[in-house]
Amino acid sequence: MLDLLKPSMLLAAGTMLATGAFADTRELVINSNLSDPAPKQALADVVADFEAANPDVDVTVNTFDHEGYKTSIRNFLSADAPDLALWFAGNRMLPYVEAGLFEPVDDVWEENGLNDSLKSAASAMTIDGKKWGVPYTYYQxxxxxxxxxxxxxxxxxxxxxxxxxxxxxxxxxxxxxxxxxxxxxxxxxxxxxxxxxxxxxxxxxxxxxxxxxxxxxxxxxxxxxxxxxxxxxxxxxxxxxxxxxxxxxxxxxxxxxxxxxxxxxxxxxxxxxxxxxxxxxxxxxxxxxxxxxxxxxxAPTDTIHIAANAKNKDDAKAFLAFIASADQQTKMNATLGQLPVNSGASVNEEDPFLVAGFEMLSNAHGLAQFFDRDAxxxxxxxxxxxxxxxxxxxxxxxxxxxxxxxxxxxxx
Amino acid sequence: MSSLAAYWKANQLRLTPWLFLAPGMFMFAVYVIIPIFQSFSISLYDWDGLGARTFIGFDNYVELTDDEAFYTSLKNNVIWLLLYLLAIPAGLFVALFLNQTVTGIRLYKSLFFFPFVISQVVVGLVFAWFYDPSYGLMNVVLGLFGVEPIAVLADERFVTYGIIAAGLWPQTAYCMILYLTGLNAVDPEQIEAGRLDNAKGWRMLWYVILPQLKPATFIAIVVTVIGALRSFDLISIMTDGGPYGTSRVLAFYMYEQAFSEYGFRMGYGAAIAVVLFLIMMIYIAYFLRRMWREETEGL
Missing domain, CATH: 3.40.190.10 (Periplasmic binding protein-like II)
Known part of the structure; x- marks a missing residue:
């Protein structure tokens, strides 16, 4: 039983598939916990659009089972860091912020006007006065x-x-x-x-x-x-x-x-x-x-972060700005069946649950993240x-x- | 150069065994001995596995003494240890039953051995379905007798026993195979002699067969005790330690504190690991002493 104390890196290693070895493309690695079909597709669409807009970047997505992800994130952030990792807002990101494993991204917020467009989630992304990632969805x-x-x-x-x-x-x-x-x-x-x-x-x-x-x-x-x-x-x-x-x-x-x-x-x-x-x-x-x-x-918010040990931080920042944009959030959340955080994005009007949720949250006195993210x-x-x-x-x-x-x- | 060669020549007999042992000793040190001391040293710190460590002496152990969940786990470990031993008589019984020459006996033996071959995770899932309060086979059968469904895995009174029962299934198969091999080595002449002296049934089993199965029994006890102490996978699959932590054992609690979703307490987890190690140590010491005596005195 003592060998349990050794951090297992198998999970991280197992999903790292070799990617194209084009001479002049830059690689961007995203570790994702979106393992269910619809969410997985939503992220794949964003990635495809990002690659189309940035032909010189080659994006690799490593998808983990979402329960297993919660334990493997600690290993891969410190040992074999991706450029970007999906996670959750609030107290759930605190251990990684404190351990210096997430990169502060205030510049991304500044340069892309996210302080306005993502205002509703700003407090949930802030620890010690800095912003530590970008929210891409939330739900009621x-x-x-x-x-x-x-x-x-x-x-x-x-x-x-x-x-x-x-x-x-x-x-x-x-x-x-x-x-x-x-x-x-x-x-x-x-x-x-x-x-x-x-x-x-x-x-x-x-x-x-x-x-x-x-x-x-x-x-x-x-x-x-x-x-x-x-x-x-x-x-x-x-x-x-x-x-x-x-x-x-x-x-x-x-x-x-x-x-x-x-x-x-x-x-x-x-x-x-x-x-x-x-x-x-x-x-x-x-x-x-x-x-x-x-x-x-x-209304829990799901987020994306740059790992402090990332190799390609420039493209990672570009991806954060991309996924924070109104268009992408509209599109992504239509597939996810959830609500976009960007105030310029529109909610899928066909979906009565989203319409009801959006209206309810817009009139809410306050938004809690969820018990295990607030405590x-x-x-x-x-x-x-x-x-x-x-x-x-x-x-x-x-x-x-x-x-x-x-x-x-x-x-x- | 020549002096080295001379040294080698002079001490060749003394050095060779050590050279042969070196790779094994190296591996054993890196993967067993050093981690034991590392666990102990980590248990003296407050550490989240990522940031800086703070030395807190024996505070983790002090906290353990005041932790209800720790006592629950300890109690469950004892229950596991005792009930898991049932696999030995059960395995012996099945082995005796299968130790006959009938057409297709090899097939029956393989079928009885099957539970040990499949993964513990599968065993856990199968039993979780078996116990399912609304569709599970167990409750369907109980329903035929007019018994209200029992949610074995959601009831603190039954949950540990339910998981142990699932664990006994493969463990019995394991003990059975050990005894089957042992039975092959039983001396037919002694049985014949016993028959002549009018021994049969229980007396034959107790006084003639069982003494010859002593090595198999010994190994069966060893693997069963160790299996009970390191029980983890079934608990993780079937209940995740629940309901509200009542089916945890020490190994699972250690994992929860150190590595699970809400873990982050490496020091506390290591302290639990050290306690579990000490419990195992009692048993391992007994085992080593016995092995040593057998080898030196030929018992």
């Missing part, structure tokens, strides 16, 4: 639901907590599980917590909590958990959710056994592939809980494990909160 979180099941159960799309509970009860009475969820990999439970906390205590409190400024044993956290408990104890969530991944939890919704999913917009593609259409799949904003708390949303890694892990445990054993609330408080005091 919210409640995806089966319109036909709601109708069948006589449930209404809720806008308040009481309506939400009433809708759930109506669904249960019709023999339908109100909310499907698969918590095997933990983060899905954090989505529910994020929304409950944003709606119970508001954006500012949520950001303070994830930044470690508030105790986990605080009464306001307890209020959030009290609302969580209402859902758990009323049997709103899919049974045995801890046994399923988020993809496996899509099945009950497709089969008409569950009606809602608190998820990111990336769930739409697999749901539609499984046979749902715009006619029976709908989206609504997570309902308000505490009156007077302005509605803020989870530091160790806190995120402990927190998500706590939420999962709470969903199975709500009676352990006190022990869980005390454990999280202990972790908080250690981490920050």
């Amino acid at each position: 979180w919210g409640v995806y639901y089966r319109k036909d099941l709601f109708e069948q159960a006589g449930a209404e799309v809720p806008t308040t907590w009481d309506e939400f509970l009433a809708a759930g009860e109506a669904l249960k009475a019709a023999g339908i599980t109100p909310i499907t969820i698969g918590t095997k990999y933990l983060w899905t439970a954090a989505g529910v917590f994020d929304y409950l906390n944003l709606r119970t205590n508001g954006y500012e409190f949520h950001m303070d909590l994830t930044a470690g400024k508030v105790e986990w044993t605080d009464d306001r956290v307890r209020a959030t958990m009290e609302n969580f408990k209402q859902l758990v104890e009323a049997g709103f969530f899919l049974e045995n959710h801890a046994a399923y991944s988020w993809q496996e939890a899509l099945a009950p919704m497709v089969q008409g056994e569950a009606a809602m999913y608190v998820m990111g917009n990336f769930a739409v593609a697999p749901l539609k592939e499984a046979g749902l259409t715009d006619d029976n799949l709908g989206f609504f904003q997570f309902p308000a809980i505490t009156e007077g708390v302005p509605l803020a949303e989870d 530091p890694a160790e806190m995120a892990k402990a927190g998500m494990e706590g939420f999962q445990e709470f969903m199975v054993k709500p009676e352990r609330l006190d022990a869980i909160l005390e454990r999280l408080e202990k972790v908080r005091q250690k981490v920050y």
Whole structure:
């Protein structure tokens, strides 16, 4: 078991395929975590356009499985760095920024007017007053639901907590599980917590909590958990959710056994592939809980960064400017089924989920990245494990909160 | 030149074994001995694997003593160790059963050996489907008897046992093959002699067969104990340590702390590795002592 301590470079090496050896072309290497078909295509299109515009640059894309990427990025950034690497905004990039593995790119922002066009994501890209990459997409979180099941159960799309509970009860009475969820990999439970906390205590409190400024044993956290408990104890969530991944939890919704999913917009593609259409799949904003708390949303931003050890930083910067442009963001996000960050880009009007999401986010009081991007890694892990445990054993609330408080005091 | 040649001539007998041993010793040092000391030294630091290290003495170990997750992992390791040993009697039983001359016995033997040949990852997936609360075979069968579905892998009470059961499947096959080879070497004359003295059934097994299988049993214990202590792949595939960390073992917890998505704590991970190493050390010491005694005293 001790040999696990040796960093494995196999992954990085395995995907490095030899590229063309043209004498006067410059090589640009991108490591990507976009392994699903649509996202992979979206990046391939950008690369093709970039190569067409810059015939002397030869781009290589190394695609990693997106779960494996999260662990291999550490190895390849320090040992065998690509020029560009895809990653996530917020606290998730902090370790690489602190270790000096990402290159600051304020000049790219300055020269291409990104401070205006990408303004909405500027704060999520800034650490220590510098910008560390460029966002290429973001997406909304919210409640995806089966319109036909709601109708069948006589449930209404809720806008308040009481309506939400009433809708759930109506669904249960019709023999339908109100909310499907698969918590095997933990983060899905954090989505529910994020929304409950944003709606119970508001954006500012949520950001303070994830930044470690508030105790986990605080009464306001307890209020959030009290609302969580209402859902758990009323049997709103899919049974045995801890046994399923988020993809496996899509099945009950497709089969008409569950009606809602608190998820990111990336769930739409697999749901539609499984046979749902715009006619029976709908989206609504997570309902308000505490009156007077302005509605803020989870909207994780995906980003691209220059590795500090990159060999071809000039072309890497050109690529950042290219992928940040309004045209490319429009095109890329149409394929991705997500929202462009560039304010000059346009949203795919054909897609009702994107239109709804764009409108919701434009009116949001604030945008959170997501629990595991807003909170530091160790806190995120402990927190998500706590939420999962709470969903199975709500009676352990006190022990869980005390454990999280202990972790908080250690981490920050 | 001539003095070197003279030295070589004079000491040839003394030097040659060392020269032959050198490549092996070099590899062993680089891949086993030095990493052990490196792990220990890393465990004294606070280090994210990327940036600067901070020396913190034994703080990581102090933190371990106050870490619920560590105790859960330790407890699970003990459960693994004890239950995994069931593979030995099970393997013996299958081996005895298959140790007969029937048409096609080679085919049956291969089929019984099959679980050991397939990857642990596949074993994990197969069992995860088997346990699936809504479509899994186990719950379908339980349903026939009117038993409510049990979500083995999502219930903290059953999860570790569920994974061990999956691990026993290939491990039993492994022990079986060890015993089958051992049974080939059993002296037929002794069995004949036992028969003449009216030994049969359990007594024959216990007093005549098993003593002759002692070397096979010894190897079976060795591989099973080590297999139990380094259990990792099944846990990673079947539950990812969950639900809420209740199926972790030390090896998995170490991986989680040091390398996983939310890891970044090399020092703490190394401290767990050192503890796991010390536990293994107890066992390895016993093993080495026994080997040494066997070689010197011919036991």
